[in-house]
Amino acid sequence: MPITLNDEAAQVAFGEMLGQALAGRGQVHLIGDLGAGKTTLARGILRAYGHVGAVKSPTYTLVEPYETASARIFHFDLYRLGDPEELEFMGARDMLGSDALCLIEWPSRGAGWLPVPDLEVRLQLVSDGRRVSGTAYSQQGRAVLARMPACLSHKEDEC
Template sequence: MHSPDDNQSVFRLHLQDAKATVRVGGALAPLLTPGMVVALDGDLGAGKTTLVRALLRSCGHSGPVKSPTYALVEIYVISRIYFYHFDFYRFNFPEEFLDAGLGEYFRDDAVCLVEWPENAAGYMPAADLLLRLRFALQARELEIVACSEEGRECLKALRNGWSRAAG
């Protein structure tokens, strides 16, 4: 289900179905810490919201999790930690990030999960982790890229836990 990578800042997984995506979300959720920014990249229907839903449910959220395409941000408070789920799909220009006042959500006491981050390029704070979802026949390929030291620590823990679970 995964392929080792010489670069310790990248971890690739083959996700056979939605259940596999949920398992990854469950494994990643306890590793996220306040202040982290997680960017999700992928085409429409690639599984970005499914992965966010799994992350939030694994953190303890029991209510609905919907795509914030029209609202721009959905807010969840779980164990006194704020999780902000953004979707910048509808941005026509990156400056809309500033116009909407979204910078105030990127705080040290919150985890920010961002779909379509490229639509706010140059304005959104840098991601700690980049999750790239791609279609692969009937499955998905997930590439997790650590973009900061905190992201590398998170990725290392995920890789170690995944190897133990698989072995």
Template sequence: MSDTLTEHFIDEDAMLAWCDLGAKKLKSGLVIHLQGDLGMGKTTWSRGIIQGMGHEGRVKSPTYTLVEPYELSTRKVYHFDLYRLADPEELEFMGVRDYFTDDTLCLIEWPEKGAGVLPEADIEVQLTQWQDGRCMTCKALTKKGEQQLGAWS
């Protein structure tokens, strides 16, 4: 079983196609941290996963709300964007620990802003520039993360 998975996407459509397939193999109870500079595709990746899991509506960036919930037929997904978070303690005030259960999927953009409050990631997804597209490197940080990467490979 591998603890790292790397994919290269020539454009946004290629990333979304991978996310659509990857979403169908996602297990419950995962925390995924999304890393990358501004504009690298963290929200696009999240949108692809959420829509690939069956959400038919718009997936918006939760930059101002901090979290957007999605109630899907198979589970709940919470999409966090902590870019504008001033202090990790703000997460405590919103009851952040209640979001992380065995039947949810939590996608977290800018997780370093919630350091000390957020649980550790099962998988870290790093998005970087690659030619005119993106490189995605997924690193398993837990046993559940390793199992998920095995399902994606």
């Protein structure tokens, strides 16, 4: 069941809840059009781990690492990725294979190279804010959805 988030504060709060449910690990694909709020959601997730600084989309650097007391987080933005093989050259395999949390915006740009995520979060612009929905692709992703109080779907792998 999709959830509507009425404003930026609601998006950040939802991101914090999601961050707590993720428990500092896994791969999350953030999907949505430009301006849908992927980076805002990432900011909320990072706040769940105590990050208080700015969070900007790493559009030009492709990845921004964050170290907190409780988690290592890699925030990817693949919008400007020329070829999925570039991920290999920048060492993404090590980042994705580590015991870290990886947030990936524009994962379609890495298609064929990126592994299947634990969780896919879709953001859609709607007249009254943003609509967010999620789909789990692993046992870990299903456990995250189960821990989210706002996920009321009857399906175990979607919210």
